[in-house]
Amino acid sequence: MIRRIDLREADPGVDYRSAVPRADFDIEAAVPAVHAICEQVRTGGRDAVVELGERFDGVRVDDVRVAPEAITVALEQLDPDVRAGLEESIRRLRATCANELETDAVTDLGPGARVTHRKVPVGRVGLYVPGGLAPLVSSVLMNTVPAQTAGVGSIALASPPQKEFGGSVHPTILAACALLGVEEVYAVGGAQAIAMFAYGLPADAEHPAVDRVDLVTGPGNIWVVTAKRILKGQVGIDSEAGPTEIAILADDTAEAAYVAADLISQAEHDPLAAAVLVTTSERLAAQVEDELETQVAATKHSERITTSLGGKQSGIVLVRDLEQGLAVVDAYAAEHLEIHTEDAAGWAARVRNAGAIFVGPHAPVSLGDYCAGSNHVLPTAGCACHSSGLSVRAFTKSVHVVEYSAEGLAEVADHVVTLAEAEDLPGHGAAITVRTRAEQTR
Structure with missing residues (x-):
């Protein structure tokens, strides 16, 4: 189900970043088609957005803006247990975001010479929430809470129209919007959503304008990511996030059942998701392989998971010691990195490149996806070596104020x-x- 990569005899100068390949995610190949979509939205406005939604999502939505009463009803009908989970996740995320707020830095360089480094929130943002293979309600929270904490004054959110719900946004996503006070919601998905945010839509006799935004954030498929790249000069973006990925650094002390479950948890997202175990232990590798066979067979999305685990982007990497393992995971620069070793905190402190680090056996990535208080919108494809996950800082900009x-x-x-x-x-x-x-x- 999952291949092995043996690096124990690798030469000291080996390029570990290429030793663990990733899935094919060819943005350049998608550029011509996505460029055409963006141009269609730029020139055709609302009619183009409606037509593209019908073509790609299989449902026609004449008014792409979700009515406020539909957002209210979604919250009223939300399962109480789901609401409780969302509220706790919001509470924890607000607490960590509040601690991320930066204050102005004032430097006096001499008599009558002062420079102030002022933090200013972005004026208007467009948040994208995927709704394809799964309605990622948690992404509503992860995008909205840091934007609100930063002081963003205008927030709009887009998510694909759902045929099952009459062309509206998934009701759980709408309920999360209601909990957070997000009232401007659009049933628009894919590249056309990013283009709508970048260019705006003019008003007509029946619909108000959709004002263009200053910044677009949120994960998405290759169409969304490609649109971000194309429109980056027109609008700010958070990142070009590709398929999700997990790396786990483990030794003999790791619990195989936990490791296998965590690999599966990310493989569940997407057939292109990457699941990588880096371990010093052949015994653990064999136990994890056995656990994968058992656990995958019992999961709901076993076909999707099997494709992910069997892809070239996934594997069990054998290393001679934890020092080599640390070098491998640092080179790989995973979106999510778990540490299942003796002195896990000590090894985690030495990691330089990861979107988020989960320390020890009781901090799985799933915790970070929902209720850890951390943000799950993170750099992928090795970009953690130079980029950070979504935070309050992403929704602010710095301005130097010079007074002489x-x-x-x-x-x-x-x-x-x-x-x-x-x-x-x-x-x-x-x-x-x-x-x-x-x-x-x-």
Whole structure:
């Protein structure tokens, strides 16, 4: 079901990043088709969005905006246990997000010379919530809570129309929107949703305008990711997240049943999902293989999981010791990394590259997907070596506010003029001297 990759005799200079391949996720190949969709939305507006929804989602929605009363009803009809779970997840996420808020940093560089590093929330954001293989209600929380904590004043959310629910957004997603106070919700999916957010939709006789946003966040399939890449110059994006992935670093102390269950939990997302175990123990590898056979057969989505675990993106990687294992997982830079070793916290502290790190046997990725208080919108495809997961910071931008008095300017004026002349930009220097000379004559 899952292959083995033996790196125990690998040369010291081996490229571990290529030793554990990922699934094919060819954004460039999708660009022509997605570019055509984006252009159709840009030029055709609302009619194009409706037509594309009918083509790709199999349902026609004449008014893509979900009525406020439908959002209210969805919450009223929500299973009480699901509501309790959502409310607890929101509570925990709000607590961690509140601690992420950054304050303005003021630096005084001398008399009359001050620079303030001000944090400003983005004005308007578009949040995307997938609804294909599964209605990812948790993604409503993971996108909305940090945006609200950051102080974003205008939030819109899009999710694919569901034929089962008359072309509306899945009711559990709508209920989560109601819990969070998100009132602007659109039954639009795929690349057309990203294009709608980027370009906006003009008003007509029956529908108000959809204002363009400043930033789009949220996971999605290859169509969504490709649209983000194409429209990145038109609108800000969080990341180009691909199929989900889990890596587990484990030794002889790991519990095979836990490890297998956690690999399955992420393989359940998508046939392209990656599940990678990096271990020093042949015994554990064999036990995990046996557990996978048993547990996969008992799961609801066994066909999808089997495809994921059997793909080239998944495998059990044997390493000679934990030092080599750490090098492998750091090179792989997984979206989710679990540590199942003796002194798990010590090894976790040494990891440099991972979207999120789950420490010890009682912190599975599933916890982070829902109620850990962390965010599950994370970098994939090795991007954790340079990018971070979604947070309050993603919904803010920094602005330097420069305040100099005549005295403060005079102290540094000669340096500015000298540097301007070194770059052959005399106008820059003149903008300084016109002020210093004026002050000298007063």
